[in-house]
Amino acid sequence: MRPLKQSTATGEADAAPPNSQPGTPSPVVVALPAHTHLTSTLTYLCPPACEAGTLVRVPLGRRDVLGIVWDQPPPDETPTTGNTPLELKAVLDRLAGCPPLNAAWRMLAAFAARYYQRSLGELALAALPPQLRDLSSEQWVRRLSRLQKSANSTAAAPASAAALDAPLIPSTQQQHVLDTLAAAGAQHKPVLLFGATGSGKTEVYLQVAQRLLASDPAAQVLVMVPEINLTPMLLARFTQRFGEHQVATQHSGMTPAQRLTHWLAAHLGQARIILGTRMAVLCSAPGLRLIIVDEEHDPSYKSQEGARYSARDLAVYRAQVETRHGRACQVILGSATPSLESWHAAANGRYVRLDMPDRMGGGRLPHLRLVDMAQQHKGAVLAPALLAAIGERAQRGEQSLLLLNRRGYAPVLSCHACGWKSHCPSCSAYRVFHKIDRTLRCHHCGFTERVPRACPDCGNLDIAPIGKGTEQLEEQVAALLSDQQRPDGQGLRVARIDADTTREKGSLEAQLARMHSGEVDVLVGTQMVAKGHDFRRITLVAALNADSALFASDYRAPERLFSLLMQAGGRAGRDAGLSHQGELWVQTWNPAHPLFTALRTHDFERFAQRELADREAAGMPPFTYQALLRAEARTQEAAQAFLAAARDAARQLAGAEHLTLYPPVPMHIQRVANIERAQMLLESDSRPALQHVLTHWHEHLARCKTLPAAKGLFRWAIDVDPLAI
Numbered sequence: 001m002r003p004l005k006q007s008t009a010t011g012e013a014d015a016a017p018p019n020s021q022p023g024t025p026s027p028v029v030v031a032l033p034a035h036t037h038l039t040s041t042l043t044y045l046c047p048p049a050c051e052a053g054t055l056v057r058v059p060l061g062r063r064d065v066l067g068i069v070w071d072q073p074p075p076d077e078t079p080t081t082g083n084t085p086l087e088l089k090a091v092l093d094r095l096a097g098c099p100p101l102n103a104a105w106r107m108l109a110a111f112a113a114r115y116y117q118r119s120l121g122e123l124a125l126a127a128l129p130p131q132l133r134d135l136s137s138e139q140w141v142r143r144l145s146r147l148q149k150s151a152n153s154t155a156a157a158p159a160s161a162a163a164l165d166a167p168l169i170p171s172t173q174q175q176h177v178l179d180t181l182a183a184a185g186a187q188h189k190p191v192l193l194f195g196a197t198g199s200g201k202t203e204v205y206l207q208v209a210q211r212l213l214a215s216d217p218a219a220q221v222l223v224m225v226p227e228i229n230l231t232p233m234l235l236a237r238f239t240q241r242f243g244e245h246q247v248a249t250q251h252s253g254m255t256p257a258q259r260l261t262h263w264l265a266a267h268l269g270q271a272r273i274i275l276g277t278r279m280a281v282l283c284s285a286p287g288l289r290l291i292i293v294d295e296e297h298d299p300s301y302k303s304q305e306g307a308r309y310s311a312r313d314l315a316v317y318r319a320q321v322e323t324r325h326g327r328a329c330q331v332i333l334g335s336a337t338p339s340l341e342s343w344h345a346a347a348n349g350r351y352v353r354l355d356m357p358d359r360m361g362g363g364r365l366p367h368l369r370l371v372d373m374a375q376q377h378k379g380a381v382l383a384p385a386l387l388a389a390i391g392e393r394a395q396r397g398e399q400s401l402l403l404l405n406r407r408g409y410a411p412v413l414s415c416h417a418c419g420w421k422s423h424c425p426s427c428s429a430y431r432v433f434h435k436i437d438r439t440l441r442c443h444h445c446g447f448t449e450r451v452p453r454a455c456p457d458c459g460n461l462d463i464a465p466i467g468k469g470t471e472q473l474e475e476q477v478a479a480l481l482s483d484q485q486r487p488d489g490q491g492l493r494v495a496r497i498d499a500d501t502t503r504e505k506g507s508l509e510a511q512l513a514r515m516h517s518g519e520v521d522v523l524v525g526t527q528m529v530a531k532g533h534d535f536r537r538i539t540l541v542a543a544l545n546a547d548s549a550l551f552a553s554d555y556r557a558p559e560r561l562f563s564l565l566m567q568a569g570g571r572a573g574r575d576a577g578l579s580h581q582g583e584l585w586v587q588t589w590n591p592a593h594p595l596f597t598a599l600r601t602h603d604f605e606r607f608a609q610r611e612l613a614d615r616e617a618a619g620m621p622p623f624t625y626q627a628l629l630r631a632e633a634r635t636q637e638a639a640q641a642f643l644a645a646a647r648d649a650a651r652q653l654a655g656a657e658h659l660t661l662y663p664p665v666p667m668h669i670q671r672v673a674n675i676e677r678a679q680m681l682l683e684s685d686s687r688p689a690l691q692h693v694l695t696h697w698h699e700h701l702a703r704c705k706t707l708p709a710a711k712g713l714f715r716w717a718i719d720v721d722p723l724a725i
C-alpha cells in the first residue's frame with residue numbers, strides 16, 4: 001500500500017552514483033501522493049553548505065524529480081530509517097542561481113500540510129510553478145539569465161513617474177484607517193477592514209502598500225482576490241499606481257511560462273507586489289511585509305480539491321510566521337460583508353476592526369424593494385412593478401442587473417403524461433435544458449444529449465421545461481421589454497453573462513466591455529457578475545430567486561445570500577452622479593424573513609449578531625471546529641462502510657472524547673458520474689483535539705480502506721474547516 005517509503009531513495013544503493021563527494025544526509029521533500037506518506041521526507045546526501053530551502057533534483061525510483069532540501073528534524077525526532085548513510089543516494093544538482101525558499105515559507109508549507117492533512121511533499125511542490133519541475137538544467141539557466149536581463153533593463157529605465165497615477169487624497173475615513181494602520185504597525189494583529197462597497201477600500205490598499213514600499217526597499221506586498229475574473233481590474237489599478245514591472249501575478253489562468261517568470265520575479269524580490277488568487281498565498285516572497293485579502297468572505301478562497309486550504313486563513317498564519325522571523329508583516333482582510341469567522345475574531349479582540357461605512361462621493365446604498373411572490377400572478381417571471389422599474393431606468397439610459405443562480409433554459413424537462421423527468425443516468429441530478437443547442441446537459445458530469453423529440457418513456461410529444469434558468473430569463477425579459485426604448489430611440493438590449501456565455505477565453509472581458517460602454521441596458525447573469533465588477537451605470541439590481549438559500553440545508557447559505565445581495569446591491573448606484581438612488585429588488589415568498597430586515601437597513605452588524613447567536617446556540621462554527629471525511633466508491637454501501645469503520649477507529653484515538661463523531665451520510669448530490677459519495681462529520685469545540693485526532697487517524701484510514709465491506713472504495717479525503725456540509 002505504501003510504495004514510497006523512506007527507503008525508496010536509499011534502497012537501491014547499487015544504482016546510486018559512486019559516493020565520492022562528501023555530503024551530509026539531509027531531508028529532502030519531494031512530491032508524493034497524498035495518503036502514502038503524510039509527514040516523512042526522504043533522505044539524500046546533500047553537497048556541503050546546501051541550505052534548507054534549496055531547490056534540488058534528486059533521483060526517485062527511475063526518475064529525477066524536483067525536491068526541496070528541508071530543515072533537519074530536531075535530534076529526538078530523527079526518524080529511524082534503518083539505513084546506514086552508505087546507502088544514501090546523492091542529490092543530482094541544485095537549481096543554479098535560485099536562492100533557497102526561506103524559513104518562513106517552509107514553516108507556512110509545513111503548517112498548511114499538517115493542518116489540512118496532506119503530505120508535505122504534495123503541498124510544497126504543488127505551490128511551485130510546474131516549469132521548475134519540467135525544465136532541463138540548460139533551459140533553466142537560459143530562463144534565469146533572460147529574466148535577469150529584463151530586470152536590469154527595467155532598472156536602467158525606470159517607468160517615468162509621470163506615467164503613473166498619483167494617489168488620491170484620502171477621505172476622512174480612509175485617512176483614519178491609514179493613520180490607525182500606521183500606528184498599529186507594532187501591534188500586528190490582523191486587521192479586518194469593514195468597508196461598504198465603494199467606500200474606497202482599494203485606495204486604502206494602494207496607499208498602505210505605497211507607504212510600505214517607500215519605507216523599505218526590500219519589502220513585498222501580497223494582494224489576493226477571490227476570483228480570477230477580478231484580477232484584471234485590480235491589476236490595472238496596481239500597475240497604474242506602481243508600474244507594470246513592480247507587479248507579479250499568480251493565478252491559474254497563466255501559461256506555465258508566465259507562472260514561472262512571475263514566480264521568479266517574486267522569489268528573487270524583483271516584483272514588489274504579488275497579486276493573485278488563492279494560490280498566491282503560497283508564493284515565495286522573501287520580503288513579504290503586507291498581505292491584503294480583498295473580499296475576504298468569499299468562499300472561493302477555500303480550495304475544493306487537493307489540499308483543501310483556506311487561503312484567507314493561511315494568509316493570517318503567514319503574516320504571523322513572517323513576523324516571527326523578524327520582519328513585521330501586517331495582514332488586512334477587507335470586506336463589506338465579512339465572514340462570520342473574521343467578524344467573530346474581531347469581536348473577541350483577536351483581530352482589529354476598522355470601519356469605513358460611507359461610500360465615496362456620498363453615493364447612497366441602494367433602497368431595498370421586496371416583492372412578495374405570494375401576491376403575484378402564478379408563473380410571473382418578473383413582478384409587473386419590477387418590470388416597469390427596469391423599463392423606466394433604461395429610458396433614462398441607466399442599466400439593470402438581474403440575478404438568477406441557475407444557468408441554462410430550464411433546470412428540468414418533464415413529461416406531463418407519465419411524469420418522466422430529465423434525470424442524468426449517471427448522477428442523482430436532473431439534466432438541464434439548454435435551448436440554444438437544444439440539449440440536455442448534466443452540470444455535474446457533463447453528460448450531454450440532444451433533447452428527445454418525444455418522451456422517452458411514453459412517447460408523449462408534449463415534454464415541457466419546468467422552472468427557469470438565465471437563458472430563459474434573457475429571452476423572456478427581452479420579449480417583455482420589446483416595446484420599450486432607450487434614450488436614442490432604439491429598442492432595449494438585453495444580454496446575459498454566465499458560465500455558458502463565457503467559456504471562451506476573452507469572452508467575459510468582451511461582454512463586460514459591452515456593459516461598461518452602455519451598449520447593454522439589461523444584464524441577466526448568475527452570481528458571477530454580482531461580485532466586484534464596478535458597473536457605473538447600474539442603478540437597479542434584482543435577485544429573482546433568493547429563497548433557495550433561506551431554507552437550504554447548508555447553514556452557511558444565509559450568510560452567503562446576505563453577502564451576495566449586499567455585494568450585488570453595491571453594484572447599484574455606485575456613480576453618485578446619477579440622479580436616482582439605486583434599488584435592490586428581491587423577489588421572495590418570505591418577505592418577513594429577518595435577513596431582509598437587516599438588509600433593508602444595510603445592517604451587516606445586526607445580521608452577523610443574529611447569525612452568530614444562532615450558531616453559538618446550535619454549536620456551529622465559528623464556535624466549534626469541523627472536519628469532514630469524504631469517501632467515493634462504486635456503491636453507497638462501500639463508501640459508508642469505510643466511513644463507519646473510520647468512525648470506530650477515530651473513537652479509539654486520544655482526544656476523541658472531545659469530539660462529536662457523526663454517522664456517515666450520503667452527500668447532498670449522492671451520485672456523480674456513477675460514483676457514490678458519502679461523508680462523515682467530526683466536530684469539536686477544541687481545535688487542538690480535532691487536529692490531534694485527524695493527525696493520528698491516517699494510518700487507521702489506510703487500514704479501513706482494505707476492509708472487505710469497503711471493497712469498491714475509490715478514494716477518500718479529509719476536508720478541514722469545510723465550507724459546505
Ligand code: ADP
Pocket residue numbers: 168169170171174195196197198199200201202203204360
Ligand atoms: P471599494 O474597494 O471599497 O469598493 P474603491 O476603492 O473601488 O472602493 O473606491 C470606489 C470609487 O471611489 C473608485 O472609483 C475610486 O477611484 C474612488 N475613490 C476611492 N478613494 C477615493 C478618494 N480618496 N478620492 C476620490 N475618489 C476615490
Ligand code: ZN
Pocket residue numbers: 415416417418419420455456457458459460
Ligand atoms: Zn412520458
Ligand code: ZN
Pocket residue numbers: 424425426427442443444445446447672673
Ligand atoms: Zn451527470
